[in-house]
Amino acid sequence: MTEKQQHSPPDAPDLGQLNTKATMLRLVAARFKAMADTATSDLQAEMLRQHTASGVKSISAKIGDTKVGAWTVKEPQAPGKVVIADRPAFTDWVFLNQPGLTRWELVIVGASETALLADAVHDEAAGLVVHRETNEVLPGLAWQPSPAPSSVAQTWTADGRDHVMQFLRDGAMASLMTAALQIEPAES
Template sequence: MSLKDIATRTVVLQALADAVDAELKAAKAEQAAGLKQAKQDAGTRQIEATLPDGTVVAKVTLVSPMPSAVVSDNAAFTAWVRDNRPDQIKREFVTTVHPAFVTSLLKEMTAAGVPKWCDKETGEVHAVPGIVMQPRATSTRTTWEKDGKNSVAAAWKAGRLAGIALPELTAGGAE
């Protein structure tokens, strides 16, 4: 294969990948919105993805993660750490909190679902200033059946996907 042929093959594959990627992003957004609405309307959190012949190839699940703790006011948070856990202060030209402590603290608060921290040594529960619980985006998760991807590939090669997405690409491929 000549360099020109390789370059042509590469740009054609890139153009196809870009077209599929754009279509995939739009489909995922539509899927997430549809599942979110289905959950509100009927409590549906999961749906099967099937080929036109009825073959189940995957299950798509709505994932609604719990809010996560984030530092919203660094000065207030740093002042609290300085007063309550001075061993976690890193002194330089500026006062900062040890990054590992921030990570640990935010992880604990995220697990608890509240911007509070319990000192394991004293049992005292602290409402930590400068921390808020931030909602995380709802997303979907695809769980493929054992031969799901192979079934999709076979349906594509047989030209059975034209009505689903990108008809110019899904009319069938070469072996």
């Protein structure tokens, strides 16, 4: 026994046991994290592929027949937006059609640009950006679609975590530990 161990309070935890426990759990946690990252990446890639191919937006996460949560494709907030693709062409149009919104240098005055963009809409059939009220094609503007979904989010049911923990206690933990530690299961 070392001098420090001799002077530890009688109810102090055993340093050797704490060291062993922390070392083993950190190793297992790192292996599980790597496995979870790979499994999540594989699931996300397949869900995004199926979303693009056939519109799959969400799947239930189940343990046996019990729904414990869901995985859902995260859609962009906005459907896309009108952007200025050719500033000189747009500025020329504003000067000719709404000259009060420009100065002699042919720049669009302040917040007027934001207001004009708000009046611009995407005509899907024509593939052009037009004025909301006049339906006039607005030169220099283009439609910038939202990017394709690029992630998947997991949610849990109210008791989903409890169901998963019970499933692990009922035997699934052994197979996960075997995979995490890359050991061969014992012959029965």
